[in-house]
Structures are given as structure tokens and as C-alpha cells.
Amino acid sequence: MPDTAARIRHMTEADTEQVSALIHASWVRTYGPLMGEAKAEQESAMKHQPAMIAADLKRMHSESFVGAAPDGRIVGYAYAKVEKGVLWLDRLHVAPAEQGSGLAAGLLHAVIVNYVGEPSISIEVIKGNDRAIRFYEREGFVTTEERDACGGIGGVPTLVMRKAISRA
């Protein structure tokens, strides 16, 4: 039987357009119902243009991974960065057809392996994004803080969740 599973690898600049499109579609689908479609569209259009994703790829102390289907389509993306001494999983997006496949966990684990030595990994998740919250809980994250503005987007309450990273 052919192996149809997506493979996880470091992102390259050639992936930028596909990653930008994946994030944008994921934002509108996931956050549209939570913050309003116009706001999700507008925020994503501002933050996820290919040039911005390409710049993030080169940022110091960051890691970008993709899940690539056998035909080359990018079906998952994870981006992490250390900011002011804290490791944040800044973005994690998996295409709907790949959700439930284990790809999300694989991307998260790829990030964690690359940051062995950091004490913990944190994420900020919008309240009501129940699938993501359940995913992070299952992966050992616990809520450490509640915020009333998601990454500066006013009126969108979030949870900060953190997971300790073991050294061995």
C-alpha cells in the first residue's frame, strides 16, 4: 500500500506561498466563528503575507516546520520562537483533511525536540477554540493565564497554556 502520510521537515523559502495560504484559510475557518469573519480575514491578511512568513523563517531563535504530503502539498505548519526568554509555539495549523492524523502532534514534537534545553513551551489559544485546547491538554499543556486580548487583538479573550520540556 502506498504511504500517504505527510512527512515533517524543516520549512524552506520555497514553501512560503503554500504556508501563507494554509494559515489564511485556517484562520478564517477557525477564528471566523470566534471573532467574526471580517476580523479574521483582516488580521490574517495583515500578519500572514508570504513576505512576512519568509521573514519569520529567517528570524533568530525561531524554527519553522511543515508537514508535506507525498505530492508536495503543504498540509501542516508549526512556527516557534524564543521571545524575551520564553519559547512560544506561535502558530500551529493543520489542513482539515489531516486533522486527527497525528500530524499536529508530530509538528509539536518536532518543535520540542529542537528546543531541548528550554524549560517550557507556551501557547496562546483563543477561548472557544475547543479542539485546539483539547489537543494541547492531551499533549500535557496546562492553563497558566487568561488574557482579554489575543496577541493585541482587542476583545478576543485567550488562554495561555504551558508545558514543561523534559531534558531527557
Ligand SMILES: CC(C)(COP(=O)(O)OP(=O)(O)OC[C@H]1O[C@@H](n2cnc3c(N)ncnc32)[C@H](O)[C@@H]1OP(=O)(O)O)[C@@H](O)C(=O)NCCC(=O)NCCS
Ligand atoms: C489545533 C490543531 C493543530 C490540532 O490538530 P488535530 O489534528 O485537529 O488534533 P487531534 O485530532 O490530534 O486532537 C484534537 C482533540 O480534540 C478533540 N476534538 C475534536 N473536535 C472537538 C471539539 N469540537 N471540541 C472539543 N474537542 C474536540 C479530538 O477528539 C481530540 O481529542 P482526543 O485525542 O482526546 O480524542 C488543528 O485542529 C488545527 O489546525 N486547527 C486550526 C488552527 C488552530 O486552531 N491552531 C491552534 C492555534 S493555538
